[in-house]
Amino acid sequence: MTRLVTARYLVPIGSRPLENGALVIEQGRICAVGKLRELRAQVVGAQVVDYGDRVILPPLVNAHTHLELTGFPEWLAEGEGYLPDGDFTAWLLRVIAVKRSLDLDAHRQAILDGLEMCLRSGTGAIGDFLSVHSLADSYLLSPLLGRVYFEVLGQDEQAFSGVLGHISRKLRQQPGPHLWAGLAPHAPYTLNRKTLTLAADTVRLGGLAASIHVAESAAETELIRSAKGPLAERIYPLAGWQDYLGSGEGVSPVAFLDECGLLQPGVVLVHGVQVNG
Numbered sequence: 001m002t003r004l005v006t007a008r009y010l011v012p013i014g015s016r017p018l019e020n021g022a023l024v025i026e027q028g029r030i031c032a033v034g035k036l037r038e039l040r041a042q043v044v045g046a047q048v049v050d051y052g053d054r055v056i057l058p059p060l061v062n063a064h065t066h067l068e069l070t071g072f073p074e075w076l077a078e079g080e081g082y083l084p085d086g087d088f089t090a091w092l093l094r095v096i097a098v099k100r101s102l103d104l105d106a107h108r109q110a111i112l113d114g115l116e117m118c119l120r121s122g123t124g125a126i127g128d129f130l131s132v133h134s135l136a137d138s139y140l141l142s143p144l145l146g147r148v149y150f151e152v153l154g155q156d157e158q159a160f161s162g163v164l165g166h167i168s169r170k171l172r173q174q175p176g177p178h179l180w181a182g183l184a185p186h187a188p189y190t191l192n193r194k195t196l197t198l199a200a201d202t203v204r205l206g207g208l209a210a211s212i213h214v215a216e217s218a219a220e221t222e223l224i225r226s227a228k229g230p231l232a233e234r235i236y237p238l239a240g241w242q243d244y245l246g247s248g249e250g251v252s253p254v255a256f257l258d259e260c261g262l263l264q265p266g267v268v269l270v271h272g273v274q275v276n277g
Contacts (some may be wrong), residue, residue: 002026002046006036011057023056059124061146064211064270067114067128068107068135072098075106088217089230096238104135111138118144127211127268129184130175133167139176148175149184149211152199153191155244160195164202171208182209185262188253189220189231192244193260200261211268215253221274224253252276 003025010021012033022039024032024046032039040048075098111130115138118126125146130136133150150167154160171181183206185191185199203210215221222229227248236242249256254275257263 002043003049004036004039004043004046005049005051005056007051007054007056009055011055013058021056057122060122061125062118062123063127063268065114065118065126065128067111067118067126068130068132069095069099070110070114070117071106072110075102087230088219089234092231093234093238099131104132107132108135108138111135115139115142115144126179127182129211131186133170136170136173136175136181139179142176143178144176145178147180147182147209147211149182149209151184151186153186154195155192155239155241157194157198160191160198164198171206180209182211184210185212187213187216187220188256189223189235190239192246193249193256196257196260196262200264203267204261204264209266209268210262211270212257212262213270214257214272215269215274216271218274220253224249224256225251 004022005025006020006022008019010018010023010033012018012021018033018035020036022034022036023030024039024043032042040046072095076094114128118124124144126144127146128139128148129151130148131151136148136150139148150170152160152163152167154163171183174180183199183203185196188196191199199210202208219229219231223231225248227245232245236245249259251259252275254263254269254272257269
């Protein structure tokens, strides 16, 4: 059935806002946009859905989410109850500690809660990072559009290759009705030249969409350039990666990605606040 959806204001984005604007919707698709009075005359007998003194606008896009961490504020309150101020490495350690304390049910509920929050806030498309790969079915009933990026990290080439092989089938499936899969090499500071190159090859050969955190902090820049700094001193020992530190790459994180082949079409760079670092 044809529907005529209207509200006090309609914001087409491509043109000026319309007061008393409306949309004509047929079989789930927008067929026309205009003034309510004019469209009502064109589609006689259409069901009118009037949202009153509100605004209709296209859904928002959140290109980078971690919905599995939706419950982080509550989880944090149950622990030490605060976040370190201005220290990226200390914040990262807190996130790691909180995630390690959770079971699968908590992560799944966080994803479901995050999907619902997106819808309630007017978000219609996401680019979500998923580190708990077994929870990919959490998106099956979501009407959201976008991508679910399977997050991977690691320094050991053989182990990393095994992870890529393990998720290869998931990367060819749709996590949700309107959600497609992609690969998310976590960040230059949690991978090395060999594993980043493996990820780049997987993206290129598989024709995959990808996203990666990069140039996120001064600590990351220091680690990539010289293998020194707080990430080397505090994160690498925690992960057992000391033997992979080397002497640094001598270039910025973005230049390092380029050398590893990850600056290619279809790759979304996240953060980028130290691009010239």
